[in-house]
Amino acid sequence: MSQSPSPSDDQIVSSQTRKRTYPTLYCCYLLQSIAKRRSFYIGSTPHPVRRLRQHNGILSRGGAYRTKRDGTRPWEMIVVVYGFPNKIAAYQYEHAWQHAYSTHFIAKDERIVSNKTAGRTLHHKLGVIRQLMNNEYFQHMNLNVHFFNSDILEMWDANKFDLTITDLEDDQITLSQQSQNIPNVLEADDIINISDKNLQLVTEFYDKIIQKEMYSKDIYKEKLIYGSRTCQICSKKYDYTSEDDDLKPYILFCPNKECDFESHLSCLYAKCMSSSDNEARIIPISCHCSSCNISFNWTKYIEIATLIKSLDK
Amino acid sequence: MDFRTAQRNLELVNQNAEKDDLDDLEANVNTSIEMDEEIIGTQVPLAMFSDDDIDPMDSANSSQHSQVFSQKLASNNEIRFDEVQLQTTDLALDNKNTAMTTKIIDQVKDNLNLELSKGNDSDQNSIIIIPDGLHKAGSDPTDDNMDNLMNNNMNNNMDNNMDKNIDSNMDNNMDSNMDDNMNDDTGDNIGDNRDEIFMNTQIQGRLDDFEKEKLLKSSLKSTLNHFKYPRFDSPSIGNSKENIGELKKSPAKSRQSKLKLQKSNNDKKVSRAERVLKLLSGKHSKVRDIISIQRNIEAKKTKASKTSQNSMKFDIYNEQEWKQITQLIFEAFPKVKEFEMKEVYHYIYGEEQEVASGNMWEASQTPLLSLHEERKGDEYNYDKYIHRLPIYSQPSNVDVVSLSQVMNDKSFSEFKFQSQSDEYVEVQDSTDDEVFEIIPMRSPSKSVINEVETENEMLKFPPILRPPSQKGDQPILDATTLIPNTNFFNGVIDLTQESFKAVNSLISPVKTDYIEATEITQVQVPASRNITLQRENQSNLDLNETHYNTVNLTQDNSITYQFYGDRKKVLDNNFNIELIEKYQIEVGDSEDENNDDLIEPSIIEIKVRPNTPTSSPNKSVKEIITSQSMKKLRENMKTIGLKPLKSKEKMIEALTVASQVFDADDIGLHTQREEVYRHLTLLVKQIPSLLEKIYTFEPVFIEDLVSQLADSSPFVEHIDEVTIREWADKQGICLRKN
Secondary structure (H helix, E strand, C coil): CCCCCCCCCCCCCCCCCCCCCCCCCCEEEEEEECCCCCCEEEEEECCHHHHHHHHHCCCCCCCCCCCCCCCCCCEEEEEEEECCCCHHHHHHHHHHHHCCCCCCCCCHHHCCCCCCCCCCCHHHHHHHHHHHHHCHHHHCCCCEEEECCHHHHHHHHHCCCCCCCCCCCHHHEEECCCCCCCCCCCCHHHHHHHHHHHHHHHHHHHHHHHHHHHHHHHHHHHHHCCCEEECCCCCCEEECCCCCHHHCCCEEECCCCCCCCEEEHHHHHHHHHHHCCCCCCCCCCEEECCCCCCEEEHHHHHHHHHHHHHHCC | CCHHHHHHHHHHHHHHHHCCCHHHHHHHHHHHHHHHHHHHHHHHHHHHHHHHCCCCCCHHHHHHHHHHHHHHHHHHCCCCCHHHHHHHHHHHHHHHHHHHHHHHHHHHHHHHHHHHHHCCCCCCCCCCCCCHHHHHHHHCCCHHHHHHHHHHHHHHHHHHHHHHHHHHHHHHHCCCHHHHHHHHHHHHHHHHHHHCHHHHHHHHHHHHHHHHHHHHHHHHHHHHHHCCCCCCCCHHHHHHHHHHHHCCCCHHHHHHHHHHHHHHHHHHHCCHHHHHHHHHHCCHHHHHHHHHHHHHHHHHHHHHHHHHHHHCCCCCCCHHHHHHHHHHHHHHCCCCCHHHHHHHHHHHHCCHHHHCCCCHHHHHHCCCCCHHHHHHHCHHHHHHHHHHCCCCCCCCCCCECCHHHHHHCCHHHHHHHHCCCCCCCCCCCCCCCCCCCECCCCCCCHHHHHHHHCCHHHHHCCCCECCCCCCCCCCCCCHHHHCCCCCHHHCCCCCCCCCCCCCCCCCCCCCHHHHHHCCCCCCCCCCCCCCCCCCCCCCCEEECCCCCEEECCCCCCCCCECCCCCHHHHHHCCCCCEEEEEECCCCCCCCCCCCCCCCCCCCEEEEEECCCCCCCCCCCHHHHHHHCCHHHHHHHHHHHCECCCCCHHHHHHHHHHHHHHCCCCCCCCCHHHHHHHHHHHHHHHCCHHHHHHHHCCCCEEHHHHHHHHHHHCHHHHHECHHHHHHHHHHHCCCEECC
């Protein structure tokens, strides 16, 4: 990790060429065996489609040993938690999910999974999602949950353990448009069909996200290609077409498409931290755009800023 | 076969037999065995070679192969001793017999056909040829006949090949006169084969003799072995009983000896070491296993060493030879000059070593010479050595300050700011190898301080605590008053003279007694955010533009406090502020304290309140901390979230540092942890690079984080890692390990 030299101006920090931290998509997923409804698998990946195919043996390279067990293949991806800002956070979530009986993210007296052998039901798995999302560490990240199967969503809504997530917004829980119902008695054909359908849904989900990002990338590219632009807060210039790294700090555009606001990330940060009493916090929860005044999650700005930063590679 | 060759063969064989010496016999046996082996070698490998499609006509190959094969045989069987060889040859003979006959018969047929077809032009024909009689005999076998046939077959083969092998041997070992003769003979080989029988028996007879000798030898060996003394590490312990049994003495003696022997027998079974180990460990089987393994290892080692000794022999130089060698070296290489030696010595050991006398203590006390001074002195060396020295990150004129100076001396800041301002100054650890001069103390002056404090760069530095000066009789903040009574300027801290104290005493400035008495000795005041001390008389509250608030206290003496502060807060609190001590209890019972009901001993909390005579406790913070028991101290540390420490002094130190850092506001029991968190948050917000990493969700190495925070506030070093992780979780900082 390289440190930037202490700047003469607090506001603009010359950011080194860092690898993009906010990945397009990094998710933790829950697999359920189609044939053996009591078998689950938790993992994390930046590419859920590829990973699912690895699990199901369609792609031979890529390990997925634990899911090779006889009788469990093929697997169905039922839930996906995404929106992690970096790989580390995703790993931590995955580990916590797998070890819900001992993770420090869940307080001891609140545990719903009590020991290693317990907590194997789907209700438990879903409950742990709730618990982890409630944790203050993961709350910073504004994670989203996506379901591929309406039955599972029903179970989620049922909320067997009566867990609440603070500040959960509606759009954080989503469902694929066409989810499928799994009949009780499965035959070989059914299994294959379900598996295919599931893969299709996952592909849709993934593609959607990728497309969104591609689209945003294009927009930002268009904007930046003009050369030098100015921050609307501090009026200093930056130029993402230049070779000089100093002219390429973290900047952002307002997520609102109709809004033309742009600024340094640091300027926005300073503004954000000064207005509200965020004294105890380092990372703000949300921030108003200066011009359109719509409040967005801080993570949204970071997504944009890191996306822009990665454009100049 | 030609008569000449046959005779020659016989002579050779006889030569071998004539020597009566055992060694010679052994040697001869060896050679004969080698010959046998080679013969065997030729016989079997030919069968093998047919499989490998090696041209049987290629005699050179075969002879080589035969030799190789024999060597292999030799090596495989670990030939160390003749009997082994004998055994192997016997075995080989036995084992190969059955296999060989069929193979040989087939092979010979083929070869015969081949040879007949190809003619007799080839030299050193190594084809096995069976005379017709034998071939016929081979078709109706009886056991005896078979044996005979074997032997005869063997003999034939041997015979046929013997001269070849002998030739090859001769070629290798003897004159090559025979070659010419041999060449002439090849043509006659086939034709004369039928006449070989009587030759074979002679040779067979010789072979029989050899075998008898072998047997004799082996039997002799075995009998000798019976008389062998058993050894502890010998593998043949199983024989020990027999051996001992065979020792026959007079009955009385034998009984005694039997007892002894039994004892010793037992010892052999269970060595002394074993016994002791058994007694000690109590695990008999385990001990046995260990010892057996050890024995095996040793046996292997001895084996290996023996083999290596056999295979390789090397010699070491004796004294005379070494002397010669050293002389040669000295002549060859030029001598090193004295001064170069000295340079190297100095580089390694440092110059002062020479200066210091044999007194180790003094040597340890003398400060190391500053590197850059050295460098300045010696330009030549500079170029030579400087690149090898460790990276000297500090600018050369930054100096280390001792704790007392930091505590007591205003001039410190002045001194600091006179140095370059751009670079980030670090306070060096005294354990660093590089040496810095201790700043000589200077007398403070108010004006200087005020000027200095307006510097923005003060922001970067941690709160520098300056207690008030001494009592009136003592001069104002002079270095000499506050430092230990040693000759400081020599840089030698002589602990034998006096105990080292940073300051002479630490007394809270807060006490109204002191305030009233206008006699203030040393003061220890936490560098809180708000103004902590204000006298009634004193109204000049220098609120500067910066975050630093300084208070100049007393008429005569001046006390200055520098700390992070919120100017707004301070102003809100108004000018006339008086400091009150308020203590809180960490753990319920106060039985240890001097029971001052008004006091609840605990970590310092200082509350500012206007002009009321306080019922502040009589004790200083430090006294209170020191008066707490270890248990309480530990608990305190745990609640705050500091690193656990073992010694009481260290804990007190940690707690005092903590107290300096904490805010003056209400500190409840539960919020002390939060105070730490808040402190950490504040620290982070002052490091823009770190801050950016955090709010962009970039994973931060935890060591980097801690080190950066510690740079700006040494208190962080006291904080436990667990506390830091909790704080990071709360703040959404993603941490990663190296």
